[in-house]
Amino acid sequence: MKRFLEVTGLLLTVFGICGVIRELTDGWFRLMGVTRFLTDSVWFLADHALFANIVIAALGFALMVMSDRVRS
DSSP states (O other): OHHHHHHHHHHHHHHHHHHHHHHHTTTOOOSOOHHHHHHHHSGGGSTTHHHHHHHHHHHHHHHHHHHTTSOO
16 A cells, blocks of 8 residues: 555656646646646636646645555
8 A cells, every 4th residue: 555655646746747847838848748638628727737737746745745654
């Protein structure tokens, strides 16, 4: 369970950071467009894509921190 939380947290953090970079560079950074699918498909996230990507990155970081508290 600990490893699953670590990997999930890492992926969410990387996807969130890539989404933030993509939003700040106006779509130039298209390496990982996973969060673009989320922000374009969900109607209330379409106007707040930068904020949504920041939240995704923060959630991933919190998941990695929380995985340290889980017993193996």
